[in-house]
Amino acid sequence: MTQKERLFLYDTTLRDGQQTQGVQFSTAEKKQIAQALDHLGIDYIEGGWPGANPTDSAFFDEAPKTRATMAAFGMTKRAGRSAANDDVLAAVLNAGTSAVCLVGKSHDYHVREALGISLEDNLENIRASIAHIVAEGREALFDAEHFFDGYRDNADYALACCRAALEAGARWIVLCDTNGGSQPSEVARVVRAVIKAGLPGDHLGIHTHNDTEQAVACSLAAVEAGVRQVQGTLNGLGERCGNANLTTLIPTLALKEPYKSQFETGVSADGLIDITRISRMLDEILNRVPNKQAAFVGASAFAHKAGLHASAILKDPSTYEHIDPAVVGNARIIPMSNQAGQSNLRKRLSDAGLEVAKGDPALVRILERVKRREADGYSYDTAQASFELLAREELDSSPSFFDVQRYKVTVERTKEQLSLSEAVVVVLVDGEKRLSVSESLDESGSDRGPVNALAQALRKDLGRYSAQLDDMRLVDFKVRITQGGTEAVTRVIIDSEDGAGYRWSTVGVSANIIDASFEALVDAIRWKLMRSSGVE
Numbered sequence: 107m108t109q110k111e112r113l114f115l116y117d118t119t120l121r122d123g124q125q126t127q128g129v130q131f132s133t134a135e136k137k138q139i140a141q142a143l144d145h146l147g148i149d150y151i152e153g154g155w156p157g158a159n160p161t162d163s164a165f166f167d168e169a170p171k172t173r174a175t176m177a178a179f180g181m182t183k184r185a186g187r188s189a190a191n192d193d194v195l196a197a198v199l200n201a202g203t204s205a206v207c208l209v210g211k212s213h214d215y216h217v218r219e220a221l222g223i224s225l226e227d228n229l230e231n232i233r234a235s236i237a238h239i240v241a242e243g244r245e246a247l248f249d250a251e252h253f254f255d256g257y258r259d260n261a262d263y264a265l266a267c268c269r270a271a272l273e274a275g276a277r278w279i280v281l282c283d284t285n286g287g288s289q290p291s292e293v294a295r296v297v298r299a300v301i302k303a304g305l306p307g308d309h310l311g312i313h314t315h316n317d318t319e320q321a322v323a324c325s326l327a328a329v330e331a332g333v334r335q336v337q338g339t340l341n342g343l344g345e346r347c348g349n350a351n352l353t354t355l356i357p358t359l360a361l362k363e364p365y366k367s368q369f370e371t372g373v374s375a376d377g378l379i380d381i382t383r384i385s386r387m388l389d390e391i392l393n394r395v396p397n398k399q400a401a402f403v404g405a406s407a408f409a410h411k412a413g414l415h416a417s418a419i420l421k422d423p424s425t426y427e428h429i430d431p432a433v434v435g436n437a438r439i440i441p442m443s444n445q446a447g448q449s450n451l452r453k454r455l456s457d458a459g460l461e462v463a464k465g466d467p468a469l470v471r472i473l474e475r476v477k478r479r480e481a482d483g484y485s486y487d488t489a490q491a492s493f494e495l496l497a498r499e500e501l502d503s504s505p506s507f508f509d510v511q512r513y514k515v516t517v518e519r520t521k522e523q524l525s526l527s528e529a530v531v532v533v534l535v536d537g538e539k540r541l542s543v544s545e546s547l548d549e550s551g552s553d554r555g556p557v558n559a560l561a562q563a564l565r566k567d568l569g570r571y572s573a574q575l576d577d578m579r580l581v582d583f584k585v586r587i588t589q590g591g592t593e594a595v596t597r598v599i600i601d602s603e604d605g606a607g608y609r610w611s612t613v614g615v616s617a618n619i620i621d622a623s624f625e626a627l628v629d630a631i632r633w634k635l636m637r638s639s640g641v642e
Contacts, residue, residue: 113329113359113369116150116280116311116337117143117352119388120165121179123343124154133164135391139340142384144172146356147373152177152207157197166201174372177205177247182235185223189238199242206239207247207280212267213256225263232270240275247278249313254281254288257296265303278311278335283324286317286347290327297331311335314350316342321350326358329365340388341400353385357402357434375433382435395582398488402434405488409439439490448473458494460501472500482615483588483595489613491633492626498636507571507635509534510628513563515556515620529559535569542566557583557623564627574638575631577605585619598622602630608637 120136123129131139136153143151151174154162169176180198183189198206210232211217217228232248239246248271250256256264268279281300283293293312301307312328312335314321325336336359342351356373359365385403389396398406408431418425423438431438448469455462462469475496476486486493498504511532518526527546532539544566546559565575582601587594596619603609610633614625 108367110370111334111368113365113371114149114311114335115147115352115356115371115373116152116177116335117148117339118152118179118313118337118349119143119339119343119352121152121154121162122345122349123339125345126343126348129343129392131161131391133161133168136161136165137168137170138391139388140172140176141170142387143340144170144174145377146380146384147371147377148174148352149372150175150177150205152179153201153203155179155198156201157194163197163201166203169203175205175245176203177207178203179207179209182208182210182231183238185221185227185231189234192235195235195238199239199244203244205245205247205277207249208235208239209249209251209282210235210267210271211252211256212250212264212282213252214260214263216252216256229266229270232267233274236271236274236276246271246274246276247280247311248272248276249280249282251282252284254283254293254296255285257300261299265300265305268300268305272305272309277309279305279309280311280313280335280337281328281333282313283315283321284313286315286321288314288324289318290320290323293324294327294331297328297333301332307332308334311337312350313337315344316347316349316351319347321348322354322358325350325355326365329359329369341385341397343388351400353381353403354401356381357429361429361433378433379435395584402429403436405439407431407436409487454490454493455497458497460494460497460503462501468501472497475500479615483597484613484615485597485599486613489599489611489626491610492612492629495629495632495636505636505639507535507632507639508568510564511539513560513624515560517556525553527553527556527559529556529563531560531563531566533564533568535571538569540567540569556620557627560620560624561627564624564631568631571635574635578631578634579603580630581609583623588615596622598626600626600630602634604634610634 119139124131140151151172153165153169153176156163156166156178166178178198178201180195183192183195189195211221211228214225217223217225221228236246236248250268253264271279310333312325312333314324329336336355338350338352338355340352342348359369359371360373360378382403386396396405398404401407408427410426451469451473452462495504511534513531515529530543532541542563544559544562546554546562548554561580580600581603584599586597588597595615595617598614599611601609601611612626612629614622616622
């Protein structure tokens with residue numbers, strides 16, 4: 107059996123990923139992400155640029171101990187001073203990391219126009235900076251910025267920059283597609299030419315950006331051409347359109363040919379199983395809704411909506427799945443929609459613990475009801491909890507925990523322009539009428555809105571069921587207008603979560619956004635009570 111080559115993974119989520127518009131990690135968040143990356147099996151974790159901002163500096167002061175090599179990022183020294191006397195370079199070294207990655211120009215145009223120095227001065231900056239890092243006992247990496255554009259315009263000079271770093275002692279020369287415009291075939295051709303010119307592949311890395319939606323493809327092309335380090339970020343964070351997405355690259359390298367037979371990484375099977383969880387953890391930190399269509403880790407990555415697909419999946423999952431979703435910690439989903447057939451329906455019911463025989467008349471009733479309601483604006487693709495409640499009604503297995511008699515919500519503004527939302531909900535529980543009133547105020551006294559007021563009032567007094575809702579919280583609220591003009595219909599999707607980590611989605615539809623929201627809220631609470639009560 108041929109021995110596999112080692113491929114090294116370098117994560118720059120905490121530095122390049124933090125350059126994403128709207129992203130700013132706290133020190134505590136950076137530590138949490140670093141520990142997750144280390145658990146995943148990443149070889150290098152780039153913690154940030156020491157001295158560039160207080161958060162990055164604080165992170166290096168408090169960085170967790172990791173198996174992965176921690177790297178600090180900076181730039182080559184400035185012209186006109188020695189490496190030992192460059193304060194920016196000194197700040198990077200003072201972070202105390204065992205590896206240091208310095209970015210330097212490799213495109214002659216940028217040297218002349220951006221730096222305003224001679225081409226030889228730039229080469230000296232690279233040589234002196236890398237030599238200084240090595241002399242300090244650190245592992246040196248050189249990010250050859252704009253390398254592919256530079257190679258296209260002046261290949262000799264772009265190569266000279268890389269040779270200067272290598273001869274000064276750099277462990278890795280990273281070829282950067284900084285503008286993200288290179289094509290995979292071009293990347294492969296240039297990497298082969300670089301290796302042929304004398305720069306060994308086991309000292310080359312690749313750093314791509316996603317401006318043409320090809321960062322992963324370009325990275326894989328570079329690996330096939332000979333580089334042995336791949337840089338990227340979790341969930342593809344990064345400048346503009348982002349960097350190469352490690353949550354796509356890692357499973358591809360581990361599970362797809364020719365990579366899985368040729369290469370090994372530091373990611374174990376146990377680490378791979380956690381990649382979906384880690385991807386969603388990052389979205390939770392950023393307060394973002396996860397991309398459902400994300401390869402491997404998205405909630406819809408293994409969702410089978412069409413009846414034909416679902417029927418085949420039940421016989422053999424490989425008919426419409428390129429891998430077993432469990433390998434990457436994901437799960438198969440058979441959603442319900444007006445395109446569904448009985449195969450989808452029976453599988454979805456089975457997942458909910460409802461076994462219904464093939465040919466049962468209830469299947470037809472459920473499908474017809476789903477189709478009618480989706481024509482009215484409902485969507486059960488993601489609102490699985492609402493679908494289960496609907497199905498149970500048709501199967502006469504829906505418990506009645508409470509009945510809503512009426513509700514009212516008001517929004518009041520004072521002359522100081524402060525708003526106050528107040529809700530009144532009347533429910534019938536165990537034959538007893540209960541009235542609850544709630545104001546929607548947070549700890550600072552600010553109004554959290556009418557939907558929050560309704561949620562608080564609805565949960566306030568459900569008799570013997572109230573305690574079962576203590577760990578329930580609303581985690582996402584989505585609104586969609588399904589028709590325009592005076593006949594507009596509002597669809598509300600609510601995602602809820604409990605203390606055990608279960609998450610479920612419910613839907614409400616009405617011409618009135620408050621009414622649609624309340625319908626989704628009621629479904630969310632009914633589903634939670636049903637699950638907590640162990641209803642089968």
